[in-house]
Amino acid sequence: MSIHHRPWATILTATALILGLAGCASGTVDNAGNQSPSGSSTTSEPSGEITVFAAASLKTTFTTLAEKFEAAHPGTTIKLSFAGSADLVTQLTAGAPADVFASADTKNMSKLQDAGLIADTPIDFATNTLEIAVPASNPAAVNSLADLAEPGIKLVICAPQVPCGAATKSIEESAGITLAPVSEESSVTDVMGKVTSGEADAGLVYVTDIKTAGDKAKGIKFPESSAAVNTYPITTVSTSKNKVLADAFITSITDTEGQKVLTDAGFGTP
Amino acid sequence: MNRRSPAGYTAVPPWIYAVAGVGASFVLIPLLAMVAKVNWSQFIPLITSESSLTALGLSLRTSAASTVLCIVLGIPLALVLARGNLRGQQLLRAFILLPLVLPPVVGGIALLYTFGRQGLLGHSLELAGFQIAFSTTAVVMAQTFVALPFMVVSLEGALRTAGGKYEAVAATLGARPTTVLRRVTLPLVLPGLASGAVLSFARSLGEFGATLTFAGSLEGVTRTLPLEIYLQRESDADAAVALSLVLVAVAAIVVGLAYGNPQRTTKAKVPQ
Numbered sequence: 001m002s003i004h005h006r007p008w009a010t011i012l013t014a015t016a017l018i019l020g021l022a023g024c025a026s027g028t029v030d031n032a033g034n035q036s037p038s039g040s041s042t043t044s045e046p047s048g049e050i051t052v053f054a055a056a057s058l059k060t061t062f063t064t065l066a067e068k069f070e071a072a073h074p075g076t077t078i079k080l081s082f083a084g085s086a087d088l089v090t091q092l093t094a095g096a097p098a099d100v101f102a103s104a105d106t107k108n109m110s111k112l113q114d115a116g117l118i119a120d121t122p123i124d125f126a127t128n129t130l131e132i133a134v135p136a137s138n139p140a141a142v143n144s145l146a147d148l149a150e151p152g153i154k155l156v157i158c159a160p161q162v163p164c165g166a167a168t169k170s171i172e173e174s175a176g177i178t179l180a181p182v183s184e185e186s187s188v189t190d191v192m193g194k195v196t197s198g199e200a201d202a203g204l205v206y207v208t209d210i211k212t213a214g215d216k217a218k219g220i221k222f223p224e225s226s227a228a229v230n231t232y233p234i235t236t237v238s239t240s241k242n243k244v245l246a247d248a249f250i251t252s253i254t255d256t257e258g259q260k261v262l263t264d265a266g267f268g269t270p
Numbered sequence: 271m272n273r274r275s276p277a278g279y280t281a282v283p284p285w286i287y288a289v290a291g292v293g294a295s296f297v298l299i300p301l302l303a304m305v306a307k308v309n310w311s312q313f314i315p316l317i318t319s320e321s322s323l324t325a326l327g328l329s330l331r332t333s334a335a336s337t338v339l340c341i342v343l344g345i346p347l348a349l350v351l352a353r354g355n356l357r358g359q360q361l362l363r364a365f366i367l368l369p370l371v372l373p374p375v376v377g378g379i380a381l382l383y384t385f386g387r388q389g390l391l392g393h394s395l396e397l398a399g400f401q402i403a404f405s406t407t408a409v410v411m412a413q414t415f416v417a418l419p420f421m422v423v424s425l426e427g428a429l430r431t432a433g434g435k436y437e438a439v440a441a442t443l444g445a446r447p448t449t450v451l452r453r454v455t456l457p458l459v460l461p462g463l464a465s466g467a468v469l470s471f472a473r474s475l476g477e478f479g480a481t482l483t484f485a486g487s488l489e490g491v492t493r494t495l496p497l498e499i500y501l502q503r504e505s506d507a508d509a510a511v512a513l514s515l516v517l518v519a520v521a522a523i524v525v526g527l528a529y530g531n532p533q534r535t536t537k538a539k540v541p542q
């Protein structure tokens with residue numbers, strides 16, 4: 001899945017870099033030739049570079065959003081770092097230099113808030129719900145949440161310690177069913193890996209993960225998923241040295257165009 | 271191998287000690303930093319929790335099983351590589367030692383595409399009634415895959431150092447090849463075999479990537495101590511650090527057994 005996408009991300013990033021450089025060059029010529037309007041407004045316009053720490057599930061969307069932002073604001077660079085939200089909070093509290101933090105759940109954002117590292121009240125910018133993922137051929141003919149509790153089904157879920165596992169647990173409780181998984185993985189990508197490789201008959205993952213997997217996996221919606229909706233908050237980190245650019249980037253995610261990128265990828269609106 | 275330094279002169283320039291000190295600190299300081307981070311008041315409850323003990327027990331059992339497999343498969347491999355005269359032996363060695371340098375997760379992917387349900391052999395195995403994925407067997411296989419090269423390297427070295435003189439004598443006295451192997455060769459390389467076994471055990475104990483990829487993670491079935499640490503780190507950093515210390519302690523004991531007395535482990539004893 002992510003391996004599948006990486007070459008494209010690399011090509012896109014490279015293209016964005018080249019375009020960015022070209023933008024820089026033409027801007028300088030403009031400044032040297034005649035007084036362009038952009039020259040006079042550089043003080044309030046975002047410029048320079050920021051680092052964005054974002055939850056792993058935001059990889060595809062944030063890569064697109066950062067490219068769009070850089071294209072719309074020549075002279076800016078958005079560096080992205082993706083990992084599990086808990087890992088990112090650990091890195092931030094250990095002093096990792098970042099300007100923006102986008103978490104996959106409110107719990108990890110609260111942890112950062114407790115550490116006194118957030119500059120503004122976090123803004124909720126997306127939601128994500130669970131969906132049943134099955135291999136493209138759906139070998140065990142899974143059609144509903146109840147099917148997952150059938151004996152003989154090889155089900156893989158997230159461990160309750162990680163956000164997707166916590167969501168799975170609340171769904172189990174509210175639907176009154178007991179799941180007997182063959183494996184409880186530490187990350188949603190590991191669950192997806194077991195499904196796309198055909199090792200598992202079904203897995204519980206986020207809607208967006210199934211979209212990313214393309215035609216290697218099929219998603220099955222189930223009404224009980226409304227019991228666990230994950231909210232994604234974003235904020236500027238208090239140690240940011242470029243708050244103007246950080247705030248501008250956050251605005252680009254919460255505005256209509258940014259929201260469209262997110263909903264296209266399967267995210268819900270908060 | 272019985273090279274001894276002349277008494278009183280060690281040929282180590284003083285500045286070497288300074289650089290060696292930096293090297294030692296590079297390894298020791300992170301370990302000390304971890305020890306400093308341990309929440310001692312909670313240490314015993316954390317490492318004796320049910321999930322911790324289950325993970326430790328599973329780790330010890332699977333590592334013991336993989337060590338046995340490494341001995342059974344490693345002895346013939348090392349013998350062929352050290353003494354055999356097959357064509358393409360160099361190439362065979364290169365491939366067998368590959369897991370030493372491969373990231374374990376690559377090993378896990380390779381095992382998945384071999385023994386997984388959709389794998390090269392997995393489908394036939396499933397038809398025959400064997401289900402490997404998500405089982406403790408898968409953990410042992412992942413561990414054996416990454417640990418086997420340690421056994422082969424250690425034993426092949428011992429076999430080469432020991433040479434074939436005693437075996438030749440035994441053969442001229444009428445001993446059959448299997449008798450020579452059992453009565454002469456194996457006793458001769460026993461120290462190499464022992465250190466190979468200890469290293470294989472240590473490597474199995476620390477196995478993470480291949481297990482996670484190939485076997486999954488379920489308490490009591492496939493969640494070994496490294497996987498438990500990785501999971502605990504998500505929610506309870508104190509528990510992760512405490513369990514890490516347990517793993518360090520077990521590994522230190524194991525490595526100490528293997529290398530604590532280099533004279534004993536490297537000197538091949540000649541049977542009387």
